[in-house]
Every structure is written in C-alpha cells, then in structure tokens.
Amino acid sequence: MSQLPVIFKRELASYFATPLAYVFILIFLVLSGVFTFYLGGFYERGQADLTPFFSFHTWLYLFLIPAIAMRLWAEERKSGSIELLMTLPITRFEAVTGKFLAAWVFAALALLLTFPMVVTVNYLGEPDNGVIVAAYLGSWLLAGAFLAIGSCMSALAKNQVIAFILAVSVSFLFIVSGLPMVLDAFAWAPQWLVDAVASLSFLVRFDSISKGVIDLRDLLYFLSLIVAWLAATAVVVDLKKAQ
Amino acid sequence: MIELKSLTKRFAQHTAVDALSFSVQPGEVLGFLGPNGAGKSTTMKMLTGFLAPTAGTASIFGHDIRTRTLQAQRLTGYLPEGAPCYGDMTVRGFLEFIAEVRGFRGAEKRARVERAVAQVELERVLGQDIETLSKGFKRRVGLAQAILHDPRVLILDEPTDGLDPNQKHQVRQLIQGLAQDKIVIISTHILEEVSAVCSRALVIAAGRLVADGTPLELERRSRYHQAVTLVADGPLDEQAFAALPGVAGIERNAAEHSLTVLAQPDAVILPQVNALVAARGWTIRELNVERGRLDEVFRTLTRGEAA
Numbered sequence: 354m355s356q357l358p359v360i361f362k363r364e365l366a367s368y369f370a371t372p373l374a375y376v377f378i379l380i381f382l383v384l385s386g387v388f389t390f391y392l393g394g395f396y397e398r399g400q401a402d403l404t405p406f407f408s409f410h411t412w413l414y415l416f417l418i419p420a421i422a423m424r425l426w427a428e429e430r431k432s433g434s435i436e437l438l439m440t441l442p443i444t445r446f447e448a449v450t451g452k453f454l455a456a457w458v459f460a461a462l463a464l465l466l467t468f469p470m471v472v473t474v475n476y477l478g479e480p481d482n483g484v485i486v487a488a489y490l491g492s493w494l495l496a497g498a499f500l501a502i503g504s505c506m507s508a509l510a511k512n513q514v515i516a517f518i519l520a521v522s523v524s525f526l527f528i529v530s531g532l533p534m535v536l537d538a539f540a541w542a543p544q545w546l547v548d549a550v551a552s553l554s555f556l557v558r559f560d561s562i563s564k565g566v567i568d569l570r571d572l573l574y575f576l577s578l579i580v581a582w583l584a585a586t587a588v589v590v591d592l593k594k595a596q
Numbered sequence: 597m598i599e600l601k602s603l604t605k606r607f608a609q610h611t612a613v614d615a616l617s618f619s620v621q622p623g624e625v626l627g628f629l630g631p632n633g634a635g636k637s638t639t640m641k642m643l644t645g646f647l648a649p650t651a652g653t654a655s656i657f658g659h660d661i662r663t664r665t666l667q668a669q670r671l672t673g674y675l676p677e678g679a680p681c682y683g684d685m686t687v688r689g690f691l692e693f694i695a696e697v698r699g700f701r702g703a704e705k706r707a708r709v710e711r712a713v714a715q716v717e718l719e720r721v722l723g724q725d726i727e728t729l730s731k732g733f734k735r736r737v738g739l740a741q742a743i744l745h746d747p748r749v750l751i752l753d754e755p756t757d758g759l760d761p762n763q764k765h766q767v768r769q770l771i772q773g774l775a776q777d778k779i780v781i782i783s784t785h786i787l788e789e790v791s792a793v794c795s796r797a798l799v800i801a802a803g804r805l806v807a808d809g810t811p812l813e814l815e816r817r818s819r820y821h822q823a824v825t826l827v828a829d830g831p832l833d834e835q836a837f838a839a840l841p842g843v844a845g846i847e848r849n850a851a852e853h854s855l856t857v858l859a860q861p862d863a864v865i866l867p868q869v870n871a872l873v874a875a876r877g878w879t880i881r882e883l884n885v886e887r888g889r890l891d892e893v894f895r896t897l898t899r900g901e902a903a
Contacts (some may be wrong), residue, residue, distance in 0.1 A: 359696040363682075370684040433680030437741075440644040440676070441697045442669040595647055 356443045360451025361458075368421075368459050381417055381463045388413065389470065401478025406470050407488045407563040411528055411555055414499045419520035421459060422503025423513045425452050426590060430511045435594050445587045453504050453583055460496040464489065484565030491562030494575035495555060499524050501582035508589040511596075524555075531557040597621050598643070598749065598779055602652035605638050605803075612638040614803035615652060620779050620796075622748070625771065627794030627811070628783040631898050635803040636783040637677055640753050643781075644674045656749055670698075673747035677754050679738030683727030687718055687737055690726060691744065698745040712740040716770060732763040739770065750780045756789060768793050787890040791815075801898040815888030817896075819844070822859040824869045827851060827882035836876070840868040856886075 368374040385406065389395050393405025429435035438448060474480045499520075506519040529535050531554025539547045551557055558571045602615040613635040620626050630636050641647040643654055645665040654661050659668040682690055691712060695705045713719060716736040721729055726737055735755065742750060755771075756764040764786075771780060771793050784790065790797045791811045799807040799814070807814060815821060826832065832855050834846050842863035847856040859865045866885055873880055 356697050356699075359693065362696075363685075363693045366689075367682065367684055432683065433676065433678060434682055435680075436641070436646055436676040437674075437680055440646050440669060440672075440674045441694070442666045443697060444666065595641070 355447065356441075357447045357451045357454075360443065360447055361455050364425075364452050364455030365458060368455070374459070377417065377420065378463045378466060381413070382466060384413055384417075385409070385467055385470075401474055401480040403470060403474055403480070403485055403488060404563065406467070407492060408560075410492050410495060410563075411559055414496055415521060415524055415528060418460065418496055418499035419503045419506070419517045419524065421456050422500050422520055423507050423516040425456060425504050426508040426586070427510055427513045427516045430594065430596075431513075435590075439590075439594060445590065449504070449583055449587045449590065453500060453579075453586075456500050456504070457493075457497050460500065461493055464493055464496070481565065487565045487567050488563040490567070491559055491571075494562070494572070495559050498527070498555065498575050498578045498582075501579040501586070502527070505582050505586040505589055508586050508593060511593075527553060528555050530554040598654065598656050598781075600639075600643075600652070600654040603639065603642060603649050603654050604651040605635070605642060605647060606650040611803050613642070613649075616800070616803070616805060617652075618798065618805060618808060620781065622777045622779055624796050625780040625782070625794045627790035627797040628781055628800070629785065629787070629790060629797055629894060630783075630800040631785070634800050634898070636800065637753055638803075639800075640674075640751050640781070640783060644672055644751055645669050646676075670745075671747055672749045672751060673742035673745065674750075675738045675742045675752045675755055677757075679735045681726045681734065681737055681741075684725060686723055686725055687713075687729075688722045690737065691740055694741040694744055700745070708744050712744040715743060716740045717766075732759050735759060735763070735767070739767065743774070748778055750774065750778060752780070752782045754783055754785075756784065756786065764789075787894060790890065799894065799897050806897045807893075811890070812887075814893050815890055818886075818888030818890070818893045819858055820856070820886045820892060821861075821888035822864055822866075823856050823886045824859075824866055825849070825856045825882070825884040825886065826854065826869070826873070826880055828853045829879040829881060832878060833876065836872060837869070840865065840872060842868065854882075 388409035389406040393409065395405045398405065426435070429438060471482075471485060475482070502523050503516070503520040506523060507513075507516040510516040510519060530550050536547055536551055539550055558574055561568060562571055597619055599619040600616050602617050603613055604611070604615050605613040616635075616639060628636050628639070638647065642649050643656070643661060645661055645668060648662065656668040656671055659671070661668050682693075685693065688709070691709045692705060695708050700708050713722065716739050718733070718736055718740060721733055726734060729737065735758075739752075739755065742752065752771075756767050759767065768789065771782065774780065782789070782794065794811055797807070797809060797811050797814050798805065807817075830853060832853060834848075834855065837843060837855065837857050838846050840857075842860050842865045844858040844860040847858065848854070849856060857865060857869055
C-alpha cells in the first residue's frame with residue numbers, strides 16, 4: 354500500500370501550521386502585481402494578454418521557491434525527526450515525492466490566487482485564454498523545477514538559511530545559462546555546446562511556453578529536470594540523514 | 597525473534613559497531629548497556645533500518661533488515677534517542693499521522709490512537725502543539741507512536757533519559773505491562789533500570805559485546821556479591837574478619853567503625869560474620885548483605901575494553 358498521500362497530507366498541512374504560508378502567498382501576490390503593473394507596463398502596452406505577468410515569474414521564483422523548499426529536509430534533520438520518518442515503513446521514493454508534491458501543490462495554490470489578473474485582462478479586453486492557461490501550466494512546471502532543486506539543496510544542508518542560499522545559487526545557474534552574456538562566454542566553443550548550455554536555461558524554455566507554445570520537448574525538459582533532482586534528493590537524503 | 601549476525605558499522609574514522617552477534621527471543625526485555633559512544637544507538641539505528649550496516653546483517657522475525665527493510669520496519673516500534681517529533685503538530689494530529697503511515701484508517705485509526713493515548717496518559721494534552729509540551733510529555737508522545745501499532749518488536753533508545761523519578765517509574769511500568777510475547781530492547785546507562793525491568797542485560801563497549809546475562813548474573817560478577825557491610829558502635833577487628841573462611845578481603849568505609857567484608861566467588865559469608873560478631877559481643881547498628889554492584893561490574897567490563 355502506498356503511503357505517499359499520508360506524507361503529502363502531513364507536509365502540506367505543516368505549511369499552514371505557521372503564519373509563514375500566508376506571508377509567503379501575500380508576498381508572492383504583491384510582488385507579481387508590482388512586476389506586472391510597474392515593471393511590465395501592463396496598461397501602457399495596451400494589449401489584452403498576461404505576458405508582463407508571466408515574464409517576471411522566473412525571477413520571482415528564483416527567490417520565493419527556495420523559501421518554500423528550504424524546510425523540506427533541513428528541518429527534519431535539524432530536529433532529528435528524520436530518524437522517525439525514515440524508520441517508519443515508507444520508502445524513500447514515497448518520502449521524497451510526498452514532500453515535493455506538497456510543496457508543488459502549495460506553489461500551485463499561490464499561483465491560482467493570482468486569478469484576479471485573468472479576470473482583469475478579460476474585463477479589459479479579449480485575451481486568448483488558451484495562451485493564458487498554457488502559461489499557467491508552464492509557470493507551474495517552472496516552479497516544480499525550482500522546487501526539485503530546492504529539495505535537493507535542503508537535503509544537503511542542515512541549516513535552512515544555507516539550504517536557501519544553495520538553492521538560489523543553483524537555480525540562478527539554470528536561469529542565466531540562456532542569457533547572451535553567458536552564451537558569449539562560450540564563443541570559443543563548438544555550436545553544439547553553446548546550444549546545449551542554452552537549452553538548459555529556464556528562461557528559454559519558459560519563454561516559449563508563456564507565449565502559449567506548448568512544445569512536448571519543453572514539457573519533457575521540465576519533467577525530467579524534476580525527476581532528476583528528486584532522484585538526487587533521495588541519494589543525498591540517504592547519504593546525509595545520519596549526520 | 598531478532599538475530600544479529602556480525603553486524604558491523606564503520607564510519608570514516610572508527611568502527612562504531614564491531615561484528616555484533618546475538619539473538620533475542622520473544623518475551624525477553626533486553627537491556628542494552630554501555631558507555632556513551634559504545635555503539636548502542638548505532639546498533640539500534642541499524643535494526644530499525646535508519647542506517648545500513650557496513651558488513652553483516654540482522655533479521656527481525658525472518659526479515660533481513662537490508663533486503664526486506666519495510667517488512668522489518670512494519671513489525672517494529674521505535675523511539676529514537678531524544679524522542680524527536682514534529683513539533684508543529686498537535687499530539688492528536690501527530691499520532692493520527694503515525695497511525696495512517698502504519699496503514700490504519702477510519703474507526704480502527706481512532707481506536708489505535710485512543711488506546712496508545714490511554715496507555716501513556718496523554719489525554720490532557722491531546723490538542724496541544726508538541727513543541728509546547730514538557731520533556732516528560734514529549735517522551736510519552738514518542739512512546740505512544742512507538743506502541744501505536746502494537747508491534748512485536750519495540751526498540752527504545754534511552755526511554756527514561758531526562759525524566760523525573762515519577763516519570764521514570766511510569767515508563768518502566770508501561771514496559772513491564774506490555775504483552776509477554778514481545779521483544780523489547782532498551783538502551784540505557786541507568787543501571788537500576790536494568791534490574792528493574794530487564795530480563796537480560798547486554799553490555800557493549802567500543803562496539804563489542806563484553807557481557808551477556810541476566811541482571812542477577814551480572815551482579816554476581818561483582819566483587820561485592822554476597823559482601824557484608826557492617827556499621828558498629830565501637831571499633832571492629834579487621835584481622836578477625838579477614839581470617840574467616842570464604843572471606844576475600846576487607847574494605848574500610850568512609851563512615852566510622854564501618855567495614856565491608858568481601859566474599860570469595862560463590863561463597864556465602866553471612867553465617868561466619870554473624871558468629872564472629874556474636875562471639876566478640878560487638879554492637880552492630882547496621883548490617884547489609886549486598887547483591888553486587890552493577891555500576892562496579894559495568895566499570896570493570898567497559899573500562900577494560902577501552903584501555
């Protein structure tokens with residue numbers, strides 16, 4: 354019998370056990386509003402779409418998602434409850450996946466609470482709601498990739514602050530690998546290497562999804578990234594749990 | 597039953613558990629003794645599947661802890677050292693979580709939680725967050741989660757550490773009250789606990805087994821076994837005691853006119869001592885026959901190994 358839902362339920366509930374979850378959601382909503390209306394020039398553009406809203410998600414997630422992920426394993430190790438968890442009859446897969454899914458659903462909740470944006474843009478004009486749905490899906494996948502990295506970093510560090518910083522750093526690498534300044538640094542390299550580095554970038558992948566283009570390869574990219582980082586999490590949990 | 601076969605755990609620098617082999621039968625309450633760092637907790641962590649052994653293995657009712665970890669874990673209830681819990685959960689929420697992980701749902705889940713709560717008397721704090729509880733209550737929450745599924749094997753790492761005498765008594769009573777067909781392994785360095793609850797004591801030092809027997813047998817190893825301690829009103833003649841048959845030696849105690857007469861192994865010296873006291877007409881205020889001092893046995897056994 355799979356105990357994954359039990360782990361998932363406990364983890365999700367623990368987000369709401371402290372005011373932290375509400376504070377996080379509030380910050381996310383305020384910041385995404387600020388980015389959309391001020392930096393994104395939502396009104397000035399005069400277009401009925403949510404591009405200004407989604408285009409800042411990568412940068413928003415860079416700092417907010419590690420904050421959700423940092424407690425996943427670091428707290429268990431700090432309090433010693435990891436010894437309890439890992440001696441219960443559950444597999445590592447159930448523990449790692451259950452925790453990740455709880456964090457991912459929490460991120461989905463925060464994302465869904467931005468629905469006033471959709472209402473606003475539909476009130477003001479006639480946007481392509483298919484594009485918006487696709488962009489939401491892409492944004493959620495992006496959050497999942499950040500979370501999987503954060504989960505692994507949280508397993509690596511016993512201290513939540515260190516887990517946060519590690520997660521931000523690694524995630525940052527995955528973002529900037531698509532920026533021209535990084536790619537220019539690879540000017541000496543063969544084209545295939547430049548393409549490989551660029552193809553790792555969240556920015557490039559997310560950009561196409563947020564424009565409503567759901568490419569199977571982009572979906573596979575995010576999903577395989579999540580799977581790979583979760584597998585790494587399981588390995589790290591095993592190596593580090595007793596320390 | 598539990599069977600350890602040359603169970604070994606090496607960390608980078610040292611060997612924490614060194615080829616430990618023994619078996620435990622249902623009905624036994626095993627006291628696991630040893631100085632700090634002797635490998636007690638590491639052994640327990642391997643038995644519960646938290647750490648993988650470096651070499652050797654162990655089985656719990658036939659389930660190898662390396663290959664059939666989940667099956668072994670299902671049969672086991674475990675209280676880790678310091679009784680870690682999820683502090684942000686309420687006692688009820690936490691125990692219900694454990695019950696669900698253990699596969700109980702609905703009415704059975706509620707019944708299990710209720711029974712465990714009654715067994716360790718947690719009714720008063722059910723709705724409280726665990727982190728707000730006192731040490732004694734936290735320990736009881738840890739015990740409750742360990743016994744919730746009525747496991748055949750109960751492994752408790754220092755269950756009474758840091759508790760006050762009343763709480764210690766309660767925990768011991770709980771252990772004694774458990775069903776007779778269980779295996780209970782308790783690690784401790786409180787020696788009177790071993791005499792109080794254990795049917796068998798196992799002493800390890802530096803990862804190796806140095807003694808295995810009933811608490812009584814361990815006490816018999818003490819040089820104070822069957823020793824007679826006397827407190828008199830006037831001076832006592834040490835030479836006369838030393839000359840008695842079966843006497844191994846005399847020790848002077850801190851109190852005035854007080855002697856401890858040591859017996860040779862397997863000798864009973866009380867009659868001789870009594871006869872001598874009567875013959876000389878000494879007034880004796882106190883007379884004690886000792887069963888043996890566990891702490892002394894413990895020191896001899898574990899220091900010898902460390903040296």
